[in-house]
Amino acid sequence: MKAENYFSANADLAFYYEQVIDWQRLAPLLATADDGERPAELAGAWRDVLGVAGDYVGKQVAGRAAEVDRLGTPHKGDIKVSPPMAENLRGLSELGLMGLSLPRAYGGEGMPFVVQAGLLEMLARADASTMVQYAFYSSPAAMIVRFGSDAQKRRWVPRLASGEIAGWVAMTEPEAGSDVGNVSTQAHKQADGTWRISGRKQFISSGNGDVGVVLARAVPGSRGLDGLALFIVPRCVPDAEHGQRENVSVERAEDKICIHGSPTCALSFEQSVAEIMGAPGDGWRQITTFMNEARVAVGVQSAGVAQAALVAAREYAAQRVQMGKPIREHPLVAEMLLDMETTVAGLRALWMECAVAYDLVQGFAARLHRLSEVDPERPALEARARRLERYLRELTPLVKHYGAEEAIRVARTGMQVFGGYGVVKDYDVERFLRDSLILPIYEGTSQIQALMATKDLLKTVLREPRGLLIPGGHSAWLARARLDPELSRLYMAGLRAFSGALGWLVLDLARRVGPRRAAQLLRGQGSLADEDLGGVLLAAERLTVMLAHLHIGRLLGQQAQRWPARRPLARRFLQRTSDVCQLEGRRIMRGDREVLETIERWRGATA
Numbered sequence: 040m041k042a043e044n045y046f047s048a049n050a051d052l053a054f055y056y057e058q059v060i061d062w063q064r065l066a067p068l069l070a071t072a073d074d075g076e077r078p079a080e081l082a083g084a085w086r087d088v089l090g091v092a093g094d095y096v097g098k099q100v101a102g103r104a105a106e107v108d109r110l111g112t113p114h115k116g117d118i119k120v121s122p123p124m125a126e127n128l129r130g131l132s133e134l135g136l137m138g139l140s141l142p143r144a145y146g147g148e149g150m151p152f153v154v155q156a157g158l159l160e161m162l163a164r165a166d167a168s169t170m171v172q173y174a175f176y177s178s179p180a181a182m183i184v185r186f187g188s189d190a191q192k193r194r195w196v197p198r199l200a201s202g203e204i205a206g207w208v209a210m211t212e213p214e215a216g217s218d219v220g221n222v223s224t225q226a227h228k229q230a231d232g233t234w235r236i237s238g239r240k241q242f243i244s245s246g247n248g249d250v251g252v253v254l255a256r257a258v259p260g261s262r263g264l265d266g267l268a269l270f271i272v273p274r275c276v277p278d279a280e281h282g283q284r285e286n287v288s289v290e291r292a293e294d295k296i297c298i299h300g301s302p303t304c305a306l307s308f309e310q311s312v313a314e315i316m317g318a319p320g321d322g323w324r325q326i327t328t329f330m331n332e333a334r335v336a337v338g339v340q341s342a343g344v345a346q347a348a349l350v351a352a353r354e355y356a357a358q359r360v361q362m363g364k365p366i367r368e369h370p371l372v373a374e375m376l377l378d379m380e381t382t383v384a385g386l387r388a389l390w391m392e393c394a395v396a397y398d399l400v401q402g403f404a405a406r407l408h409r410l411s412e413v414d415p416e417r418p419a420l421e422a423r424a425r426r427l428e429r430y431l432r433e434l435t436p437l438v439k440h441y442g443a444e445e446a447i448r449v450a451r452t453g454m455q456v457f458g459g460y461g462v463v464k465d466y467d468v469e470r471f472l473r474d475s476l477i478l479p480i481y482e483g484t485s486q487i488q489a490l491m492a493t494k495d496l497l498k499t500v501l502r503e504p505r506g507l508l509i510p511g512g513h514s515a516w517l518a519r520a521r522l523d524p525e526l527s528r529l530y531m532a533g534l535r536a537f538s539g540a541l542g543w544l545v546l547d548l549a550r551r552v553g554p555r556r557a558a559q560l561l562r563g564q565g566s567l568a569d570e571d572l573g574g575v576l577l578a579a580e581r582l583t584v585m586l587a588h589l590h591i592g593r594l595l596g597q598q599a600q601r602w603p604a605r606r607p608l609a610r611r612f613l614q615r616t617s618d619v620c621q622l623e624g625r626r627i628m629r630g631d632r633e634v635l636e637t638i639e640r641w642r643g644a645t646a
């Protein structure tokens with residue numbers, strides 16, 4: 040793998056920071072009083088940070104990645120990261136890159152998320168394991184900043200932001216994976232007002248770290264998503280006899296085929312000392328903020344892994360000669376390379392849009408916080424903030440789903456370009472494919488993302504059924520996109536196919552629940568059970584795939600209007616959007632119920 044600056048040598052990545060991102064809008068919203076610079080200067084300083092980071096990541100972290108993967112971590116006993124991983128983290132910390140988007144008041148650098156995300160993509164390209172470890176310094180810290188008391192923030196955040204201590208975030212349990220509402224770790228308030236937690240957590244990234252944020256049940260007898268709370272749990276606590284004692288037991292680190300250098304730990308808690316953040320019952324609302332951010336971050340990670348496979352395949356195909364010419368000159372190989380490039384560029388367009396929307400949402404929230412309740416600017420600002428929140432909510436499951444699934448496809452294609460050498464451990468592409476396999480699993484599986492996107496879509500349609508009469512009528516961003524005539528034809532073909540399939544699903548649902556319930560639902564009365572929704576749920580991944588292609592096609596099409604050099608990419612992607620939507624739409628409208636009938640049969644057999 041070529042050692043190069045992963046920022047400056049990646050024209051597509053740098054293009055966003057140099058041309059696309061509207062710093063005039065973003066920088067003033069996010070700048071703090073001590074920034075003091077004008078937007079252009081501030082943006083220039085942030086780009087410089089990415090340049091420095093890109094140099095370190097592309098030359099040092101990438102160079103150690105194979106060794107990080109080979110060494111992995113111990114699975115029992117003293118679980119810690121390998122020396123080359125520790126070296127990566129030390130280097131990032133020395134460059135001041137650990138807490139990029141954490142507030143300066145708590146030792147961070149106060150930069151926008153979109154800047155940190157650029158570093159996440161580069162780290163994932165160099166080494167997906169290091170990217171995971173890196174993320175678990177700032178993500179628990181960000182939750183403490185958001186929900187912790189001032190004392191908790193002062194105690195934990197600066198140490199996480201500097202890289203002095205590592206953290207983790209624990210939701211998953213042996214019986215609570217996708218079903219977060221099944222969490223059974225219990226938190227008990229003691230007579231002196233302190234808390235203790237008991238239970239087990241499973242698959243916790245960086246779970247050997249010094250402090251964790253834990254989701255536990257804080258209201259006795261509560262069920263589902265009610266009664267949960269978030270706790271800060273130190274790995275060790277002071278002890279009169281020994282100075283320190285273990286407060287969390289790290290049972291083991293899993294032996295995995297992917298992100299081998301990142302310890303994924305099983306933890307147990309036995310009357311462990313814990314500090315609550317917020318109040319009992321706040322936990323679900325609090326943890327969803329983390330999950331949404333983490334989902335965008337996995338979209339970014341997916342772009343990094345896919346970029347790694349793309350660059351490796353491109354370089355190999357240029358020098359490997361078969362039948363008298365470099366293999367990239369054989370049309371089938373050239374098509375694979377172009378397909379990979381199109382996918383990666385599309386994914387990057389989507390994650391950038393999410394990251395900027397995220398920053399704008401944060402910026403508006405901060406500005407609203409500073410305004411008085413009666414400020415005349417408030418209503419308009421609140422309306423803009425709500426609109427952006429809806430936009431981010433619409434895009435988040437799409438970037439996670441599209442990124443994860445497509446990164447695997449790109450990594451698999453990369454391996455194919457290498458032929459037999461692709462499966463040999465001397466080359467990196469086999470690691471890229473192995474690492475890509477985690478992407479559709481953690482931070483909510485692809486199926487869970489598809490269900491979230493589809494349930495939101497259905498809610499919008501039931502609230503505003505007239506939207507079904509307009510292509511893309513459920514989404515202001517899709518319906519109002521204006522592209523040039525040729526690109527618009529492709530885009531509209533995709534959008535009509537999507538809306539046709541959605542309309543078909545809604546009619547099918549209305550037929551199944553009957554006219555009376557359908558009318559009630561349209562009036563906002565009654566609710567739908569999963570049994571009613573069988574056909575819609577079955578179509579969830581297809582709808583999600585279509586939506587992701589439509590949004591990316593829209594974004595690239597809009598870029599093509601401002602930067603004509605982007606037009607071939609936009610055309611290629613929109614051609615794909617049109618094809619994918621028409622195919623998936625036909626599959627949905629075939630109305631094949633074999634899967635649902637099979638479930639009925641299984642149910643019958645077990646009844």
Ligand SMILES: Cc1cc2nc3c(=O)[nH]c(=O)nc-3n(C[C@H](O)[C@H](O)[C@H](O)COP(=O)(O)OP(=O)(O)OC[C@H]3O[C@@H](n4cnc5c(N)ncnc54)[C@H](O)[C@@H]3O)c2cc1C
Nearest residue numbers: 208209210211216217242243244303480481482483484486
């Ligand atoms: C390497 C690694 C790191 C991780 N890091 C963390 C971490 O730091 N913190 C943390 O809390 N967790 C972490 N996780 C846990 C991860 O988020 C869960 O593995 C994931 O949410 C899925 O849960 P599960 O493994 O129990 O699978 P299950 O929930 O049992 O799912 C199994 C399959 O069923 C599907 N499925 C389940 N329910 C539905 C449904 N209603 N509709 C359709 N399909 C469904 C799933 O999509 C999946 O294909 C990590 C996991 C791994 C492997």
